[in-house]
Amino acid sequence: MGVIQDVIEKVNEKDRGQVEFLQAVKEVLTTLEPTIIKHPDFVKAKIYERIVVPDRAILFRVPWVDDSGEVQINRGFRVQFNNAIGPYKGGLRFHPSVNLGIIKFLGFEQIFKNSLTTLPMGGAKGGSDFDPKGKSDNEVMRFCQAFMRELFRHIGPDTDVPAGDIGVGAREIGYLYGYYLKIVNQNASVLTGKGLEFGGSLIRPEATGYGATYFAAEMLATRGLDIKDKVVVVSGSGNVAQYTVEKVIQLGGKVIGLSDSNGVIIDEAGIDSKKLDYLLDLKNYRRGRISEYAEKFKVLYYADKSIWDVIREQSIKLDIAFPSSHENEIESVNAQAMVNNGCFCVSEGANMPSTMDAIEVFQDNNVLFGPGKAANAGGVAVSGLEMSQNSMRISWSREEVDQKLFVIMKNIHKMSLEASEVYGKKGDYLMGANIAGFLKVAKAMMAYGII
Helix, strand or coil, X not given: CCHHHHHHHHHHHHCCCCHHHHHHHHHHHHHCHHHHHHCHHHHHCCHHHHHCCCCEEEEEEEEEECCCCCEXXXXXXXXXXXXXXXXXXXXXXXXXXXXXXXXHHHHHHHHHHHHHCCCCCEEEEEEECCCCCCCCHHHHHHHHHHHHHHHHHHCECCCEEEEECCCCCHHHHHHHHHHHHHHHCCCCCCCCCCCHHHCXXXXXXXXXXXXXXHHHHHHHHCCCCCCCCCEEEECCCCHHHHHHHHHHHHCCCEEEEEEECCEEEECCCCCCHHHHHHHHHHHHCCCXXXXXXXXXXXXXXXXXXXXHHHHHHCCXXXXXXXXXXXXXXXXXXXXXXXXXXXXXXXXXXXXXXXXXXXXXXXXXXXCEEECHHHHCCHHHHHHHHHHHHHHHCCCCCHHHHHHHHHHHHHHHHHHHHHHHHHCCCCCCHHHHHHHHHHHHHHHHHHHHCCC
16 A cells, blocks of 8 residues: 555544545645655655644633523634644634534645745634524624633744634624733734734735635636636635625626525626625625525525536536635536536635545546635735734735735745646646645654654
């Protein structure tokens, strides 16, 4: 049995039941096969075995009191996976689906994503099975304060710097950071995604969506194409999806589809700036459902469907897809339908939104495929820029941050493409991104000896 397969088998044995983590390990390690021959020192030092085991995984109880006076109990997690190139960095996710396996998968992916940005950040992830949907502001505040009462002892500006993720937006970050300040009496850069009034960075809310669009544009340029006049479908309607739509509109593309957990809208006329403004208000302030957009603008609405099911069932034509909702949202049957309907570029705004079988369909059909750890790295890149601004006690303009983000995404594309060529599969962005991200971390781990 080869080195990579042996590591995968050991992870399958020791972490059985952690489906998403096992999937992420297999997806990354199988693409690292070409590094075995070029770097026998990695094999001897057991880098492949070591990189799939987190430095530490913290599980804690989060008791809080709801508005009716009832005590509620949730589980909190922080997995500090690897800090070889910088302090641990990765978001917090509040969602009922959160468990140790999902947090480990996200933290593992974060190692390589953060490495690709070239900023000094290690990989981590955290969160809770708490669901902020339907909760009052006071309930969310009490939960966040209870969560931080334990988390604070494990984080710090040079130790571990969390950010937001699904279910953790500006409101949650504010409550978390405010309570951290109260406990430690230090105004330190220990959370990113903060409000502009207390140390946040311009462009941070837009960064993941903008970055995924910039990455798509770079992939398209390798074929002499651009986003102008292309038909685009984006899954989700949260932060990532919203600003993907905004940047696509700016670049002249036509977005026809969005979704949320209740259904899908298909707007054949295209989502323009006016419609996007309505969507931003609907989702960010009124916390409404995408069905209200359908009612407002008299467009097609499909209840209780995924957007990729709708694309397949209704044979909807598209050129570019931005899966921006959640892991494994695109399976092979829908990937094939997307290809059949004209899709030639996929840029992942979410983490691991395509199954391995779906990725194989895309690659077999010569689709430009930007994996999440590369395409959606814009969010953590601007989080890193926020840390830099906080450390220097300065604030950059929107134009400065956006330009830095553009350069970072351009460099991530360049590194991924070059690594794919050096290691024998030019144009395979999945392999290229994994190898480029891995090599930097692996070399740092080698330098430290066996720790």
